[in-house]
Amino acid sequence: MNASLHRDNRKRDTVFGEFKNINNLHIPDGYPIKPTFFHHNGKYTSQIDYFLFDERIIQQSNPNVKIAMRHPTNTSDHTLVTANMALKVKRCSLRPVKIYTRPNWRKCDKSSYKSTIESSLDNTSGEKKFSGTVESRIQKLELTLHKAAKISQASKEAKSAHRNWIDKTNKNQDADQEKLALKNKKRHLRQLQRQAHASKKEKFINEIMQASEKDSKTFHKLIKQQRSNHSSNTDVLYIGNEKFEGESILKAWTIHFEKLGTPNHDKNIFDLERFHLAKLQNDIIFENQHSKKEIKQATPEEVKSAIKNLSTGKTSDENGICSEHYKYAVDELSEEIASIINDIFSDLDVPKNLKNGLLTPVLKKKKDKTVPGNYRGIVVTSIFSKIFESIVKGRLEYELLPSQNPLQRGFTEGASSLFAAFITTETILIYRLLQNIIRTCCTGCRKGI
Known part of the structure; x- marks a missing residue:
């Protein structure tokens, strides 16, 4: 609603203040008063982005709100507003979780990666490069792969940083020229972003139009993609009459898949x-x-x-x-x-x-x-x-x-189930034409569909 709590009494500011009071919302003490919106003409600024809290949360968590300086690559009219607060989160699992970062292979130095692995394997003596059980040897091999990937990516980034440093040392421009260049580059970046978005939309529309003329299957597939609701996440699961929601959903999945993997020796259920x-x-x-x-x-x-x-x-x-x-x-x-x-x-x-x-x-x-x-x-x-x-x-x-x-x-390999479906369909059509009875038996259809 483009309203502010630190501005003159405009109508929308008054409405915003009333909304805050009705819902018993507050801003913490020491809340920064700085512009968060910058008009594209560079003349007008205002503070219209806020974090509002319940009084109980302010007392318990003591949130600290900060308004960041505008970043050079930020093409939005708004700057970043962050809120830091201390929260007590119940730990769902006591098992430590190892987080792996996937290497960006396009930026990795492949020769450095190969040489690091080669040197790691050469440092070990004997026919077996890694000693121990099969399981431990696989673990040692995977640790070597992780180490080599990190070194190769850092090597590539270091080379790139060195090249950028050499280029920048050859340039000596005053602040006014840099500011003008920054303004032009941001304008060009906005232009490219709009063009990319428009191009993507135009390409999608063209695919629909061309498919409607040549390929009805693709046409309906694209239309369905445009209209479909892609949200397949759920906030609640039911196992029998028991309801699981929130963090307990993980427990529901554990129960479900453990049940699938455990044979039930009840003769009425299990063969x-x-x-x-x-x-x-x-x-x-x-x-x-x-x-x-x-x-x-x-x-x-x-x-x-x-x-x-x-x-x-x-x-x-x-x-x-x-x-x-x-x-x-x-x-x-x-x-x-x-x-x-x-x-x-x-x-x-x-x-x-x-x-x-x-x-x-x-x-x-x-x-x-x-x-x-x-x-x-x-x-x-x-x-x-x-x-x-x-x-x-x-x-x-x-x-x-x-x-x-x-x-x-x-x-x-080389034989699809569609071949069998085609034969079955043709056989049914022939028997229907001959007005004869045909019986088909399909196993596993309910779970396969």
Whole structure:
């Protein structure tokens, strides 16, 4: 409403003051009196941005409000107003959380990254660069990757800062010229921001118009994107008749996914016969595994091929490692990774840290977001486990593909489930044309949709 508490008695200022008094809101003692709004013509300023508090909060937290000086890159008409206060926050978890910063790989010095990893591996003696169990060796390897990424990014930033320093030492301008240049640059920045926003909007509209003429599917997809409500977060979850809200939502997710991962041996809910059969099959496989031929050792070439197949630009795993950590030092890391994987083959045991992951609930389309069962659990697994799985998958395909049913379409490379859907649809149409009865059986449709 562009109103101020520190100005003459204009009508909107009076209305704002009445609103403050009616709602029992106050400003703390020592509140700064400085302009927060600056007119673009440079002549008019006023203080119209405020933090208002309940009197109880002022007594308990003693908020400290500051009005910042205008920053040179701030193209807004308003400056920054901050409020600092002491709050008592209940800790939800006693487990310490390690926060990893994802490297900006475009700004990293790749040669410095590779040389740091190479020197770290060369400093260790023996065939195994990292000693200890498989799990500890993977942890040491990931710590080396983090260290190398930090050094390479700092190296790139230092070089850039040095270049900027050299450039600025060659320039000697007075304050008036700098002020004029700053004004022109800010004006140009505003202009570019408006152009970028208009260009983005125009491009989106053009996509809709072109799609409406050529591709109706894309047209409706873009229209739906424009109209859809992207908010899929929820403030409340229900598990049965129990309600969870606020911070207790995390507890609700824990209960839900623990229940999904824990077998229920109630014969009315769980298929006990199938469970015992599956357990028997696993026991037979375990008893016979030592009679199988020896597992072929993993080679650095297999590791390099698996790393090159990793997708880039994806989210980091729970240890802050992304595929770029491996891809930008594939030659330096391949031998050590092959050695760790060979230890896994020798022990016939996958370490626990390769089985962990970050689980994110994703709401299914058009479902009630207060019901945990309407979410898919999407898990981000360890990047090292993806390398291991890629090597194992490449070996198993030669064994599994000859015995796979030729009619299977799902989970088959180069064959989509849409092929089976097309055959089913055409068959139904033929039987409908012949006026004959056809019976179809679909399994797992409710959870698959």
